Amino acid sequence: MHIVSLAGGIGGARFLRGLRATAPDDQITVIGNTGDDITLFGLRVCPDLDTVMYTLGGGINEEQGWGRLDETHVVKEELAAYGVEPQWFGLGDRDFATHIVRSQMLEAGFPLSQITQALCTRWQPGVRLLPMTDDRCETHVVISDERGRRAVHFQEWWVRLRASVPAESFALVGVDAAKPAPGVLEAIAEADLVILPPSNPVVSIGTILQVPGIREALLAKTVVGVSPIIGGAPVRGMADACLTAIGVETSAQAVLELYGADLVDGWLVAPEDSGVALEGVRVAARPLLMTDQDAAAAIARAALDLAQELSG
């Protein structure tokens, strides 16, 4: 079976590890969010792609969910000693190497999709990992603070401000001119099933869906989503702050409606959300906490079973 899964960072990566474990013979293509990407110290950082790559490749800091196992932070300390900003973004030494390789390849003219493939020859994630687009396309957040109303890069809001200042709106700068990366539409066209993992519905999945052509291509497909909200709270992260900003309630019901019945065919929710319903969508309830790899695999299995029901 050909499966396409969209993915943000930690939640998506953990779900994908479960999916790969439960469906080892299926061909999985991952379309990763690049709206979180940022250029720091002249180096191109792709947090979500790297989280997927490291998680599936066995290099992730398991406890933290992002960054590298056995990480050190000498370069960051030295940059701080030079007084170079920003100092709020936690790049480790091992991680720096990834960004150095990526940046060097970008400078040499390679598109991000080819670079990601090259990085994956080391990590062997067991899935085909594609960026949603090769075009620069970054999420910015409009906030109001003591410095007035202004737009900051998503990472500044997310990491430096810990989403403590309310987001007024999000702007995916560059998306109008962005094209899906090579292979993205082809993979969707070939897919027997598309999965929306429990990633952030606004700044991860929502971002991917904004790339012209991707959402349209998905409409023709069987799409199963896993709710990132359990009983009114995000599984992890600060999805509630993002949902609130776009006027959407933090609930499994509201996220399903945000995605829309035209897109989603099956929707997996937690038992406490079993009342969720939307015409044209088959809803199934089961525990959704990815407490360990087995739990993630069981959730992925449930998503595949739901897809099976839809086609049966």
Add this chain to the structure above:
Amino acid sequence: MHIVSLAGGIGGARFLRGLRATAPDDQITVIGNTGDDITLFGLRVCPDLDTVMYTLGGGINEEQGWGRLDETHVVKEELAAYGVEPQWFGLGDRDFATHIVRSQMLEAGFPLSQITQALCTRWQPGVRLLPMTDDRCETHVVISDERGRRAVHFQEWWVRLRASVPAESFALVGVDAAKPAPGVLEAIAEADLVILPPSNPVVSIGTILQVPGIREALLAKTVVGVSPIIGGAPVRGMADACLTAIGVETSAQAVLELYGADLVDGWLVAPEDSGVALEGVRVAARPLLMTDQDAAAAIARAALDLAQELSG
């Protein structure tokens, strides 16, 4: 007193530390060799400038003579894990931070001279450190090996091949169009004394002297040189391999003749070279081994004394 000193890497840096110690009240401007500079992994590396900066700034790996104190090598290991070349150049994590800052500033449009000044605000070397030029100007070495006759970057010959393959010639690529960095000619014009420290006479001092305008400006000045050769052998490094390549004997006499009596007014040699003589040059002999910082300071003092004799 205003002193200008040219400088290569380790030998020059150690001499300069001695000079600063023995002449704490003098204003010292260092014109550093940038012919060894190389772009690695997309980052701009300036080995000689950094060796001077780290040595005078208290950040040098004392035993090694180059690179940072308490250095780690995580980034390099990771780059090797990605299979990225070259793997023969030993960049440490702390050192990487310097190159990241430099590269980011270059990308932002700053010239190397301003970047060097910015880096020195951290290191406070106690001298004004100027690159010989802001223009890219790198030494290449013509060699013949199993791959035929070809030119390699100086660092490949020096670090990877350890100068084991004979150099047929050196080419300072880009020097014809290079201009002295801002401040270089002004510092020479103001100088009461110019010092040629015991750096490599071919690929360090010789390189600086090739930048159009620098040698010419020095001719009008009192110039005291410290021989980098003691009794037919380099004080350190592989200067003999460089001298042989340009058809010059490895001796204090031959290096003096290479520099020329038009440039050099005073020449400090080791006791075993006390027979060195050249018309128009005052030669003085004293121990020249920089065994420790006191020894370096004493040699610097001897150079200042020789200058004093010349002007007296």
